[in-house]
Amino acid sequence: MVAMGSSEAVLQVFCGAAPFIKSDLTYPLGSDIKYKKKGGSKAIRLFKCSSSYHQFPTIPTIQSERLKSRKFESYSCKCLNAESASGFTTKNENGTWFVDNAKEFNTIQETGHPPNLLGLEDDHKLKKENESSLSDAIEKEAWDLLRESIVQYCGSPVGTIAANDPTSSSVLNYDQVFIRDFIPSGIAFLLKGEYDIVRNFILHTLQLQSWEKTMDCHSPGQGLMPASFKVRTIPLEGDDTATEEVLDPDFGEAAIGRVAPVDSGLWWIILLRAYGKSSGDMSLLERIDVQTGIKMILKLCLADGFDMFPTLLVADGPCMIDRRMGIHGHPLEIQALFYSALMCAREMLPPEDGSADLIRALNNRLVALSFHLREYYWVDLKKLNEIYRYKTEEYSYDAVNKFNIYPDQIPPWLVEWMPNKGGYLIGNLQPAHMDFRFFSLGNFWSVVSSLVTVDQSNAILDLIEAKWADLVADMPFKICYPALEGQEWQIITGSDPKNTPWSYHNGGSWPTLLWQLTVACIKMDRPEIAARAVKIAEERLGQDKWPEYYDTKKGRFIGKQSRLFQTWTIAGYLVSKLLLADPTKAKILMTDEDSELVNAFSCMITSNPRKKRGPKSSQKTYIV
């Protein structure tokens, strides 16, 4: 049996209410909302801008007229203009949280000395000026390109296309707005104070959420957000001379490999919170349709299944790595985004009666999830040695080797690779299986969301520094390390010619990952690490025409099938630059551990026979 020991499953009930952003709202009666999906034979239905015909979930009774009128505004694309965000104020988060800025770090990194210490002030000054004007020019080009990638729907900006590559002969779906790809674009716009595009994106993708899409007669779960959508212009029904714009979502039913985009809804929640924090426009978060959208995503993720673990069970390719790479099961990236989305939703859900069950389930899951990841996904030298000496086939509640991991699974590369100082979360955990590959995004986002402890967060950054030559080398950042090679590549990827060793998802280098690295480094007050990576990227990205990814062990070549002018490469770079220039702004993406969760977590640790980490102080109880 692989479940937690009985002592860990002490029955505990969470009583605390989630903090809500604004408490003076009236919410609809009842939370058990039924959603109506339009039936019919057509597999593909589209959102039309020119017509009032939209497939919305049935809207519950609304107490407040104010909310009621807002709800109807969302039915028309034109209303979004009327609800212009100009007038919103960005929260003033000035303070002592962070003092230095990236330019200073760049100088110190490069010379090994603080500026003007060698008596070569003029040389340094000149070099610094040249560098910063080059950097300014690259930044300006990036902004121009980002703006060129904006997609309009009914006259309003709703997103950015994945790539704007004029050299590419087959566009595939790179002309679509991908939910995950838009996140750095959206953050860049928020940081610039341009809120409308993010607001429109949030509302339009919300409309697509409950849309019925099928694959061979099977519909995905309600609450699933599409992987991407496209704005199409089609002839107006009954009028050959006119056209209309429609939004056409793809939930994976057209995607290569038909993979379900589990991460879309999680990113949507994270972006929604960032929008609220950045713009100060809480009215969007309070809207009944937005609240319903959050709950639908949560209900889908928190639904009971057959699984014994608190981690989210998914099929292969459910996230940034959206093709077969052996990440099915409980991949780290999904767990980190899941945790982050739960933390963000917790702040945005009102503690009204109708949501109490959902909030309780959410809190319980947060505690169980962080316990599980911190305990079982974590590896460092000490833990590796523990695994090396594991006994197997233990049948008992208090087994040390709960998942029956055979020590021979420790890959030879890791024995050499693991630094003395540092550690990381492994890629996946299943019965008798640990995927020891280092997946960057999952590790970065575990730091950003406080899924891991402060010590573990610092250890992850220590490992990145220690393994710089492997993880960054000539281009940040390796999507995963190491690559699958030989027979392993054949079996796990199905001999995928796009995912050959050290290419694309299989150990390729993705510059978009810079922004998540930057947020993680700022959170741990170590921005100089990110600044160093940005500097490396900056030397090539513009010249190389902003590639999607780089190939080879050191990231020396532009990827074999890499798109150029890839939007999230451009936006990721911009977000990193903006955050390093003003690190306080990164707070819109971070979540800190809540004291109630910490207490509950300590409780679990104390009741865990193997490890004692904290005081037995909590009066709060949880069901786990």
Ligand code: GLC
């Ligand atoms: C590739 C990537 C995916 C990305 C998409 C659009 O499929 O794997 O993460 O969203 O391209 O850029």
